[in-house]
Amino acid sequence: MPTPPLAALPIRRLTLRDLPACADLSEDRGWPREEHKWGFLLTAGKGYGIDDPEGGLVSACVVTEYGVPDRPELGAIGMVLVAERHARRGVGRRLMRHVLSTMSTTPLTLHATSHGRPLYEELGFKATGRAEMVRGRFVPGGPEPEVATRPATAEDLTAILRLDAQAFGTDRTHLITRLPAFADRVRVAVAGGEIIGYAAAWPNMDTHVVGPLIGRDTETAKALIASLAAHTDRPLRTDIDVRHEELLAWVKEHGLASIAFNSVMTYGMTELPGDWTRRFAPLTVAAG
Numbered sequence: 001m002p003t004p005p006l007a008a009l010p011i012r013r014l015t016l017r018d019l020p021a022c023a024d025l026s027e028d029r030g031w032p033r034e035e036h037k038w039g040f041l042l043t044a045g046k047g048y049g050i051d052d053p054e055g056g057l058v059s060a061c062v063v064t065e066y067g068v069p070d071r072p073e074l075g076a077i078g079m080v081l082v083a084e085r086h087a088r089r090g091v092g093r094r095l096m097r098h099v100l101s102t103m104s105t106t107p108l109t110l111h112a113t114s115h116g117r118p119l120y121e122e123l124g125f126k127a128t129g130r131a132e133m134v135r136g137r138f139v140p141g142g143p144e145p146e147v148a149t150r151p152a153t154a155e156d157l158t159a160i161l162r163l164d165a166q167a168f169g170t171d172r173t174h175l176i177t178r179l180p181a182f183a184d185r186v187r188v189a190v191a192g193g194e195i196i197g198y199a200a201a202w203p204n205m206d207t208h209v210v211g212p213l214i215g216r217d218t219e220t221a222k223a224l225i226a227s228l229a230a231h232t233d234r235p236l237r238t239d240i241d242v243r244h245e246e247l248l249a250w251v252k253e254h255g256l257a258s259i260a261f262n263s264v265m266t267y268g269m270t271e272l273p274g275d276w277t278r279r280f281a282p283l284t285v286a287a288g
C-alpha cells in the first residue's frame with residue numbers, strides 16, 4: 001500500500017504507552033531521551049502526536065493546562081519535536097495549529113529556542129521574556145545564606161500550594177502534588193514559622209534539575225539552591241529568569257555556567273500571570 005502523505009496523517013492524543021516512542025523521537029533529534037520527564041508530562045498534561053506509518057512518531061508535543069479543570073486559565077506548550085526525516089515539511093506548524101485550535105481562547109506560553117522561535121512568531125506568539133539555562137557542580141563558599149531550609153513534609157502542602165499560586169498566577173495543584181514522586185528532593189524555606197519558599201530537585205540524565213524555584217526574595221532562592229546542592233553529588237541545572245540578575249551572578253560564582261538562552265513567549269496575553277519577582281525557575285521549561 002502507498003504511504004499516505006504527511007498532511008493526511010491524523011493527529012491523536014498520546015498516552016503513557018507512547019513514552020518509548022516519545023523518548024525515541026527526542027533521541028532522533030539529538031536530545032536526551034528524558035523518559036522520566038516525558039512520563040511526568042504525559043500524565044500531568046496532554047500529549048499530541050502523529051504516528052509514522054513506518055513506526056514511531058512523526059511529531060509530538062505536550063500541553064500542560066493550569067487553573068480550573070475543564071476551564072484552563074493558562075496552557076504551556078513543550079517538547080515540540082519533529083522526526084529528522086520529516087523536518088522542514090510543515091509538520092511542526094500543523095501540530096501547533098492543532099494545539100491552538102484545541103486550546104481555543106486559553107492564553108498560552110512556551111519556551112522557544114532560537115531555532116523554533118520563527119515558527120512560533122509566525123503563529124502569533126510574542127517574546128515577552130528570557131530564561132538562562134545554567135549547569136555545573138555547585139561549589140559552596142562565601143557567606144552562608146541566612147534563610148533556614150528543611151525537607152518538605154506532607155503537612156506543608158497547603159502552604160506550598162498557596163505560595164505557588166501567588167507566584168505562578170494560577171492553580172497548578174496537579175503538578176505540585178506529583179512532585180514527591182517525581183523529584184528526589186523537595187525543600188522549603190522558613191522564616192518566623194512561615195513557609196516563604198520551596199524548591200525541588202529532580203533527576204534528568206546525569207544532572208539534578210532545580211525547579212520549581214519559588215521564593216520570597218533572592219536570599220530565599222539562594223538558600224534553597226544551596227540546600228539542594230548539599231544533598232546531591234550530581235551537577236545542577238536550572239533555567240532562571242534573566243531579570244533575576246543577582247541570583248544568576250551568584251550561581252555562576254558557585255560553579256554553574258551559562259549553556260543556553262530560551263525566549264519566553266506568550267499567545268493571547270501580553271505577559272505571564274503571577275509575580276515574577278518570586279518565580280525564579282520553572283519546574284521544567286516544557287511546562288511553563
